[in-house]
Amino acid sequence: MEENLSQLQYPIGIYTAPDNYDEKQLNFWISAIEALPKWLDYCIENLDEAQLKQPYRLGGWNSIQIIHHLADSHANAYIRLKLALTEENPVIKPYDQDLWAELQDIYRVPVNVSITLLHALHLRWVAVLKNLKEDDWKRSFFHLEQNKLVPIWEMTSQYAWHGRHHMEQIRQMRERNNW
Template identity: 35%
Template sequence: MRDINERLNYLIQTVPAKAGQYSEQEFSARKDGGWSKKEIMGHLCDSASNNCHRLIRIQFEKQPFVIVPYDQNNWVLMQDYHGMPLDEIISLWTVLNKHILRVISKIPDEKLGYVCDLGDNKSCTLLEWVQDYLGHLEHHLKQIFGISEL
């Protein structure tokens, strides 16, 4: 978990400065009908928000904890990340991920093996869920910044 905490802390420190190197227009551009970089950052805010609740509930509710998906496209659309100023999205992302970092740093080792039911006869442990959260975050940050390593 220490590696995960260190990596997330590094991203929290690095991403705002990297985003500051882009113009509002660059972050707002859409390609091939997909999300703009602002919308991808908004999606990462939604992911942090949803996963914060999950990371807490997995530890205290009936096992296995059932992961309920959310409609990512409608969340991005309804929150109008495309129309939000970039600095607000980056601030929101930063605060949410600082909070996620705080939550995951408090997970006791004995709870890391708790089971999450993903549906379709698939499951993972709480540790795997945390690892997946970081992997998902890194995947989208690489999309945004177009680099293989952040």
């Protein structure tokens, strides 16, 4: 049962930061970030509100919360990227994602608004990532919650995983329920 719960919660596994990177990995991570909005379009196509409100696991978020969370989280990531590129090791402020997922906009704003936001945001994000110079990948921000410097290349890896992780939660729920 515990293994099944872990598989539901982390369908592509728990994120592990790589020790380093190369051009092939960067291209893979950028491609995953670029593809996420289209993957989400596919995952929620023709789902009704009741299906979108069903949690992917007991005690987990539903698709509405996941999609709005992705918009919130990835907007923060994009701002962190731009801060890291324009300041020397800026300190970024963490936020409580669980509290954000309970705010009123989550259920008052349709998910397609956040998916549209993700399409626009990821277009800009990928444009920045595809034009970074080698030294830019090593620029970083200081993450207060993790108490460490996070280089841009590592953040890119993490958010490539993050998008795939949440997309897969929705996709597998859809598959399990034969929607």
